[in-house]
Amino acid sequence: MSASETPAGPATFEFTADNLALAQRIIAKYPEGRQASAVMPLLDLAQRQHDNWLPRAAMDYVAGMLGMAPIRVYEVASFYTMYNLKPVGKHFVQVCTTTPCWLRGSDEVLAACKRKLGIGPGETTADGQFTVVEVECAGACVNAPVISLDDVYYEDLDGPSTEALLDTLIRGEKPKPGPQNGRINSAPIGGPTTLIEMAQRNGVKPASQE
Amino acid sequence: MPKLTIDGIELEVAPGTSVLQACEQLGIEVPRFCYHEKLSVPANCRMCLVEMEKAPKPIASCAMPCGEGMVIKTDTETVHKARKGVMEFLLINHPLDCPICDQGGECDLQDQAVGYGFDRGRYGEEKRAVKDKNLGPLIKTIMTRCIHCTRCIRFSDEIAGVSVMGATGRGEHMEIGTYVEAAVSSEMSGNLVDVCPVGALTSKPYAFTARPWELRKTESVDVLDAVGSNIRIDTRGGEVLRILPRLNEAVNEEWISDKTRYAHDGLKRQRLDRPYIRENGKLRAASWEEALALAATKLKGSAPEKIAAIAGDLADAESLLALKDLLGGMGVASLESRQDGSAIDATSRAGYIFNSTIAGIEQADHVFLIGTNPRWEGALVNARIRKRYLQGGLTVTVLGPRVDLTFPIEHLGNDATLLNAIADGSHPYAETLKAAKKPLLILGSGALARPDGAAVWAAARAVAEACGLVREDWNGFNVLHRAASRVGALDLGFLPAKGGRDLAGILDGARKGEVEVVYLLGADEIEAQHFGRAFVIYQGHHGDRGAHRADLILPGAAYTEKNATYVNTEGRAQHTRQATFPVGEAREDWKIIRALSGALGKPLPYDTLQQLRKRLADANPAFAQIDRVTPAAWGAFGTAGAVAAAPFTLPVENFYMTDAISRASATMAECTEAFVSPAVAERTGTHG
Numbered sequence: 074m075s076a077s078e079t080p081a082g083p084a085t086f087e088f089t090a091d092n093l094a095l096a097q098r099i100i101a102k103y104p105e106g107r108q109a110s111a112v113m114p115l116l117d118l119a120q121r122q123h124d125n126w127l128p129r130a131a132m133d134y135v136a137g138m139l140g141m142a143p144i145r146v147y148e149v150a151s152f153y154t155m156y157n158l159k160p161v162g163k164h165f166v167q168v169c170t171t172t173p174c175w176l177r178g179s180d181e182v183l184a185a186c187k188r189k190l191g192i193g194p195g196e197t198t199a200d201g202q203f204t205v206v207e208v209e210c211a212g213a214c215v216n217a218p219v220i221s222l223d224d225v226y227y228e229d230l231d232g233p234s235t236e237a238l239l240d241t242l243i244r245g246e247k248p249k250p251g252p253q254n255g256r257i258n259s260a261p262i263g264g265p266t267t268l269i270e271m272a273q274r275n276g277v278k279p280a281s282q283e
Numbered sequence: 284m285p286k287l288t289i290d291g292i293e294l295e296v297a298p299g300t301s302v303l304q305a306c307e308q309l310g311i312e313v314p315r316f317c318y319h320e321k322l323s324v325p326a327n328c329r330m331c332l333v334e335m336e337k338a339p340k341p342i343a344s345c346a347m348p349c350g351e352g353m354v355i356k357t358d359t360e361t362v363h364k365a366r367k368g369v370m371e372f373l374l375i376n377h378p379l380d381c382p383i384c385d386q387g388g389e390c391d392l393q394d395q396a397v398g399y400g401f402d403r404g405r406y407g408e409e410k411r412a413v414k415d416k417n418l419g420p421l422i423k424t425i426m427t428r429c430i431h432c433t434r435c436i437r438f439s440d441e442i443a444g445v446s447v448m449g450a451t452g453r454g455e456h457m458e459i460g461t462y463v464e465a466a467v468s469s470e471m472s473g474n475l476v477d478v479c480p481v482g483a484l485t486s487k488p489y490a491f492t493a494r495p496w497e498l499r500k501t502e503s504v505d506v507l508d509a510v511g512s513n514i515r516i517d518t519r520g521g522e523v524l525r526i527l528p529r530l531n532e533a534v535n536e537e538w539i540s541d542k543t544r545y546a547h548d549g550l551k552r553q554r555l556d557r558p559y560i561r562e563n564g565k566l567r568a569a570s571w572e573e574a575l576a577l578a579a580t581k582l583k584g585s586a587p588e589k590i591a592a593i594a595g596d597l598a599d600a601e602s603l604l605a606l607k608d609l610l611g612g613m614g615v616a617s618l619e620s621r622q623d624g625s626a627i628d629a630t631s632r633a634g635y636i637f638n639s640t641i642a643g644i645e646q647a648d649h650v651f652l653i654g655t656n657p658r659w660e661g662a663l664v665n666a667r668i669r670k671r672y673l674q675g676g677l678t679v680t681v682l683g684p685r686v687d688l689t690f691p692i693e694h695l696g697n698d699a700t701l702l703n704a705i706a707d708g709s710h711p712y713a714e715t716l717k718a719a720k721k722p723l724l725i726l727g728s729g730a731l732a733r734p735d736g737a738a739v740w741a742a743a744r745a746v747a748e749a750c751g752l753v754r755e756d757w758n759g760f761n762v763l764h765r766a767a768s769r770v771g772a773l774d775l776g777f778l779p780a781k782g783g784r785d786l787a788g789i790l791d792g793a794r795k796g797e798v799e800v801v802y803l804l805g806a807d808e809i810e811a812q813h814f815g816r817a818f819v820i821y822q823g824h825h826g827d828r829g830a831h832r833a834d835l836i837l838p839g840a841a842y843t844e845k846n847a848t849y850v851n852t853e854g855r856a857q858h859t860r861q862a863t864f865p866v867g868e869a870r871e872d873w874k875i876i877r878a879l880s881g882a883l884g885k886p887l888p889y890d891t892l893q894q895l896r897k898r899l900a901d902a903n904p905a906f907a908q909i910d911r912v913t914p915a916a917w918g919a920f921g922t923a924g925a926v927a928a929a930p931f932t933l934p935v936e937n938f939y940m941t942d943a944i945s946r947a948s949a950t951m952a953e954c955t956e957a958f959v960s961p962a963v964a965e966r967t968g969t970h971g
Contacts (some may be wrong), residue, residue, distance in 0.1 A: 075414065075451070076463040114926040129463070142446030151451040
């Protein structure tokens with residue numbers, strides 16, 4: 074990885090006043106002399122401020138703020154895949170394709186993205202609205218397959234529901250987060266399958282879908 | 284003091300010793316890539332695995348401290364199998380390009396693959412390839428060969444003090460580099476080539492030049508600064524192909540500066556290969572007989588008070604003594620070895636050497652730098668201060684221009700009169716100095732070359748005395764010289780005798796015609812116009828400033844071409860050894876002077892180097908103590924007086940070109956272009 078593989082980006086970067094105050098609060102969490110520990114939250118903050126990607130100026134800015142050699146910040150930023158060193162679309166569609174999601178049909182999800190947006194993993198639409206990437210386990214296997222998008226999880230997807238999800242975004246609306254197949258959180262589909270007898274014994278209604 | 288058993292041998296080691304170091308004490312070889320004695324221990328290559336009793340799996344011996352009752356086995360089947368496994372993984376992505384690799388023949392990976400490698404690979408996938416990086420004019424990179432030991436990262440971080448190297452990306456995509464394309468701007472960068480255990484970082488000027496087994500290795504000493512770094516000169520035929528550091532814990536540990544390492548290509552350019560005589564304004568080649576006869580005529584033809592000699596920065600002690608004996612015997616009093624105009628003299632040896640010794644820096648808890656940039660005037664001294672700084676508890680205060688020294692400093696400003704104020708206790712910094720347990724003062728040679736140099740020298744002595752830097756068990760007064768010849772010349776008293784002229788006097792006399800003959804022993808730092816109409820005899824090895832002005836040139840030998848004695852800034856006498864022969868008709872310097880004495884009809888009483896060295900030891904016992912520093916008795920020196928308010932200036936403007944050899948070096952010119960010129964342009968705003 075070297076800087077020549079990423080776009081130059083702006084020449085300078087600075088936190089907004091709000092973010093600067095937040096950054097200072099983050100730095101204050103660490104003991105004196107250990108400010109460098111704040112590098113990851115600060116990079117995240119910078120990324121959020123800068124259209125979800127980190128230009129070199131932002132990394133240098135964070136390095137200066139924490140008194141670190143710039144290369145130490147480049148090392149961190151290039152190691153973690155959740156820092157984007159290249160510009161990404163407005164909606165950053167992270168499709169989980171690790172084994173559980175894959176077994177539950179993540180290929181379908183990716184195919185739906187391709188159908189709807191015309192882009193494969195790692196690509197950005199021409200209008201800069203969408204970037205689709207494959208990610209490793211998103212940690213929501215119980216609702217596989219999942220997409221992590223703009224800090225929200227969309228779960229229990231299949232081809233059509235992915236397309237519907239993307240349609241909502243294209244219309245400029247915010248889709249309902251969580252399972253897209255009517256499940257409540259991670260409760261079983263079609264009603265409870267366990268503890269039914271106990272509920273009956275106690276004279277209560279078993280938990281149901283609706 | 285834990286006791287442990289290694290391969291059935293019981294031994295007791297100091298607490299904190301690692302298993303690998305304990306093995307080394309027993310002479311048991313443990314293969315390693317990432318571990319390096321002078322660097323921190325990351326334990327990431329896993330090559331040094333050994334078996335430890337009661338441990339479920341092999342342990343990395345470099346990172347395992349010795350414990351009481353440990354039982355270590357280094358030569359079992361498990362150990363071999365584990366190391367073979369590690370080696371197989373290392374070789375998965377390593378290219379099989381040893382035949383075209385410059386590291387071939389001295390490669391840790393190649394050597395250890397012989398012991399632990401397998402004769403065929405089981406890896407059928409595609410190997411990974413990594414883009415090469417541009418690290419500047421000194422270091423060539425072939426990054427596909429990198430095995431990610433991270434020694435280079437740790438070296439630049441810890442020793443060189445410039446955090447530019449790093450590992451970016453992760454896993455399969457991890458790469459060592461600088462991320463942003465940048466040359467490694469450090470005066471120590473050449474050592475990256477040495478620490479790299481494979482051929483990923485190799486020497487750019489040396490690329491595709493020779494194989495290690497073709498080279499003749501000569502152990503010698505560097506003379507391009509006054510540190511006296513121990514070096515190994517590798518030659519083939521009559522050519523110096525490369526210079527490597529040689530371990531000397533007291534001086535340079537195992538590092539050398541880039542100038543020491545790379546300036547040797549200057550030995551092939553601009554050389555004076557035969558005597559020359561200036562006729563009608565032009566130099567013509569001459570024979571030795573002719574040249575020596577002319578020199579003798581000129582020296583005989585002038586009265587002793589009209590003759591002067593100036594010794595340069597690369598002059599060895601043998602030739603200095605021979606010249607002093609020769610001219611002194613004729614009654615010449617105007618001998619000068621301080622061509623920078625320094626006020627330093629030989630009144631007290633403790634006044635002109637680095638009393639604490641370079642290794643002694645590690646005991647100091649406070650360093651006071653006066654008018655010096657040790658990074659450029661003695662790179663290894665600066666590296667030693669940084670080493671001490673990293674151990675913790677060291678503070679550094681600077682009086683003089685502010686420069687980046689790779690460690691934090693307290694800046695007192697650049698008002699030279701503060702020296703007087705500190706000495707009389709009226710400046711609060713005096714209390715800091717007094718409070719320090721082992722304070723150390725380093726006086727730059729540039730500070731002594733000011734017009735009020737004698738007063739600066741005396742003021743520094745007053746500071747040392749007033750603030751308790753000089754004690755029974757500790758002498759914290761140090762002068763950091765830049766010229767390899769300086770301490771030797773002072774030890775021999777190559778200075779104006781009674782009634783003699785000093786540098787200013789000689790130049791003034793030459794301008795006025797009062798000095799008719801000037802003998803330059805490799806003196807190249809004086810502008811030609813200063814010599815007026817005097818007849819200039821230049822003895823030296825490069826066609827630099829001195830030779831350009833000379834009326835008679837006697838070709839001498841460079842430091843790689845003679846057995847000579849140099850005294851470093853600590854007062855440590857060391858010998859250079861002849862690695863190649865002088866070019867053409869050039870001769871060893873003391874022999875030229877001996878021959879000249881014959882032509883003058885006053886032969887010097889030594890015919891062999893042994894006799895001359897005996898005479899050296901008689902002249903000053905320091906020359907009998909090779910590679911040792913004898914503590915010097917404290918005495919008075921300098922001329923007490925008010926120090927002028929003028930700010931200190933740094934004497935070295937370009938680290939890469941400070942003498943006739945480095946000025947002739949193409950590599951040093953490239954370094955100047957890459958590292959010094961951009962900085963100067965930035966400062967003066969003439970860039971672009």
